[in-house]
Amino acid sequence: MNKQNRTPRAAWCSVLAVVGSVTLVACQSRGPDLVLEPVAPPDKRMVTQGQAKKIIVPNLTSCAHTNPKMNLRVAAVGQITATDGTVLTMPADTALQRKEGPLSHDLYNECNKVMPPNSAAVSTDKVPVIEIDPDGEVVTGFIMADNYFELYVNGRLVSVDNTPYTPFNSAIVKFKVKRPYSMAFLVVDWDEQLALGVENMARLNDSWYLGDGGLIAKFSDGTVTDASWKAQTYMVGPVDSPGDVVDKGNLRFFDRLGRTYPDVKKPNCRENCYMVHYSQPKNWRAKAFNDSQWPNAYTYTDAEIGVTTLTGYTRYPELFSGAKWIWTQNLVYDNVMIARKVVR
16 A cells, blocks of 8 residues: 555544553554545646626526525626636536535525524524434534535535525535545635626625635534645636746645735736636545645635624624634635545
């Protein structure tokens, strides 16, 4: 076995006895080694310019209840052809669009009138359990993403965000699994001018607003989103020139116009802006996918993410306690992210 592709064996230990100054300890492995696949070849880099053509104009968000004060935006889908001839789906190819996997169970969702007043009023009793391992433990998780998420456990799709854009919602998930296991999130910062990474921010009177992303999650087995996760970007922009996005191995850099608000500046290209895209590895969802060459996630504050007034998160501080908002290096210009964690 290639030692570089073998993860350490997790273990638990217990004290058997103390004899004088000597402590006798017994340790037992928690499970077999996790054998990782070889590192995947470099992701293909592609470039687009301008806005995508919409192919799904009706809103992907199914909103059973609306009111004038609800921040309901259209989550459309588009296609655009890269300079190398590759046809890309914008803002991403999602399970929601393909109608795959179980839709998320609401923690907070204005569209469905699920709005518990506080953490004590939240019940997980009716959340379905997705079985990965029959002899595993049941793990409950609380998730909020800006804007859309898909969660895979050991490659199995266990939750698809039912509200891909707005109003901002949060979700509960349950799955039954044995350690070690992997979690993989696809997270998309949705946009309204597809393939240009911008949205209409009416409250700021700005129709060319550069949105930002974010993911926070906490699970009952003690797993939380933090800097120990791996996080890779798959769409960067809008930029004046594709050359502004610099690749260094598996690292992708663009910080010339800033990384977070309020320091971010806009590019000058407007409708002629470029986007730099990367092909997603075929097996990124799998338990044994080797993400060792990916960068670690960056953590962000509530203020940097801009969630200090989002009720679906701020109303339930106990449910997210200890978790951090994560994203890639650039909170604003990185638009599609995959985040992974192996739980041992």
